[in-house]
Amino acid sequence: MTDSHEAPEAPESPEVPETAERPSSLAWLASAAPDPASCLRRWERDPRGTALLPAGRVWDVLVLPGLLGRATLEILGRLVERPGPVLADAGRDRLGFLVPVGTAAQWAGGGARCAGHGTWLVVPRPGETADGISWIVPPDGSGVLTDAARLELALHEAAARRDEEGRAT
Secondary structure (H helix, E strand, C coil): CEECCCCCCCCCCCCCCCECCECHHHHHHHCCCCCHHHHHHHHHHCCCCEEEEECCCCCEEEEEEHHHHHHHHHHHHHHCCCCCCEEEECCCCEEEEEECCCHHHHCCCCCCEEECCCCEEEEECCCCCECCEEEEECCCCCCCCCCHHHHHHHHHHHHHHHHHHHHHC
């Protein structure tokens, strides 16, 4: 899901025109790319393809191991009406929660791998699975991300439950 190679700096706030042909979730995701129009063209040519998008520009990503990530998402679903986008990497059994920029640099919680500035993610088009990566909670184009404080609360609860279950067996 992540690759920590440095990439050239991208413009601060790209504008991607929304059209009837391009759902807003695509435009929103593409806005993270150094060249949003090229990203959109790539997905139009190959809907089942992926794009390599930089974290730390529109969102950061907190990556959790699969079991802990799924339990965290379940708890988070009780805390918020709809969490922000969540990626699943079936091959590596992990989930990536899209969170506000800066979260990765400040995250102190255990059990999470943080992807911020300088990290690139392999991202499938919403509604598609590519190379074992899919959206459990697809972006809706609104720009809503998972609140880091609520994610941390859900993660602590999920970890506590896991620890309790481990002691009970």
